[in-house]
Amino acid sequence: MSQWTSLLKQFQHHLKLERSLSENSILAYTQDIEKLSRYMESSFPDVHPTTAKLEHLRYFVNSLAELEISEYTQARIVSGIKAFYRFLMYEDKIREDPAQLLEAPKLGRKLPDTLSFHEINDILESIPLGSPEGHRNRAMLEILYSSGLRVSELTDLKTGQIFADIGFLRVIGKGNKERLVPIGRDALKYLRIYLDEVRVHVQPAKGHEQFVFLNKRGKKLSRVMVFLIIKKQVESIGLKKNVSPHTFRHSFATHLIEGGADLRAVQEMLGHESITTTEIYTHLDRDYLRQVLNEFHPRK
Numbered sequence: 001m002s003q004w005t006s007l008l009k010q011f012q013h014h015l016k017l018e019r020s021l022s023e024n025s026i027l028a029y030t031q032d033i034e035k036l037s038r039y040m041e042s043s044f045p046d047v048h049p050t051t052a053k054l055e056h057l058r059y060f061v062n063s064l065a066e067l068e069i070s071e072y073t074q075a076r077i078v079s080g081i082k083a084f085y086r087f088l089m090y091e092d093k094i095r096e097d098p099a100q101l102l103e104a105p106k107l108g109r110k111l112p113d114t115l116s117f118h119e120i121n122d123i124l125e126s127i128p129l130g131s132p133e134g135h136r137n138r139a140m141l142e143i144l145y146s147s148g149l150r151v152s153e154l155t156d157l158k159t160g161q162i163f164a165d166i167g168f169l170r171v172i173g174k175g176n177k178e179r180l181v182p183i184g185r186d187a188l189k190y191l192r193i194y195l196d197e198v199r200v201h202v203q204p205a206k207g208h209e210q211f212v213f214l215n216k217r218g219k220k221l222s223r224v225m226v227f228l229i230i231k232k233q234v235e236s237i238g239l240k241k242n243v244s245p246h247t248f249r250h251s252f253a254t255h256l257i258e259g260g261a262d263l264r265a266v267q268e269m270l271g272h273e274s275i276t277t278t279e280i281y282t283h284l285d286r287d288y289l290r291q292v293l294n295e296f297h298p299r300k
Helices: 002-018 023-043 054-064 071-090 117-125 132-147 151-155 185-201 224-237 245-258 265-271 275-282 284-295
Strands: 168-171 178-182
Touching: 002 023, 023 054, 023 071, 023 224, 117 132, 117 224, 117 245, 132 151, 132 168, 132 185, 132 224, 132 245, 151 224, 151 245, 178 265, 245 265, 245 284, 265 275, 275 284
Parallel strands: none
Antiparallel strands: 168 178
């Protein structure tokens, strides 16, 4: 076992037990450090993780740019490297952090893609309800838009987390943090139909008994399957947009903000640790800004 592999396993243990990160987040960190280790073992085989210098890490980041890896992916990888070396410092395996001055590409603040209410409605109404899968898919997408869940929060949702009598879901988000999220009347209606008329006839696989959304084999739906279901519905109505589960989350937040919702309330519903993350949804289109100027400014 190489020194990179040994330290990476310890890093994974730290991410799971100390930082309580999700399996998806741990996998992302792992893949980033594996990219670094492959590069270092190929280009600088005599340099171990604990003896790497800032210049070695910069060479690696430059190699990513040469491979035409996107700036956003580069920035994520740099973030993973910084976390790895902070861990090594924390464990007293190194005396100086070589990644402390490592810079990621400068990123513009990209506004998230959103769908209009009518586009959301068209997608939902296009789901055929003549099959068990149709009822399941309608309930899933209604919840994504009604409650702003992340796709992993949707696929991990369990029956014991539904409080239909008060109209709330108990969601387990990033870092294993819990939050209560309201669920709209329409979403709750389709969820009840799915649970009472469809899911009761599905035999859950062992270990999957508590998950709400199951496939034909009784196992919880994967994140990839949710992506594919959405892609199919978007194509079925001829909508020329790149729509993902996160698009429903973005649209949920944007429509709330545009409707006058309090930013702190939206932050709580989305499960954002910092309100700065939520502020990205306060964007307003130019036509609306022009309308405000024309209506209220004395020298318009």
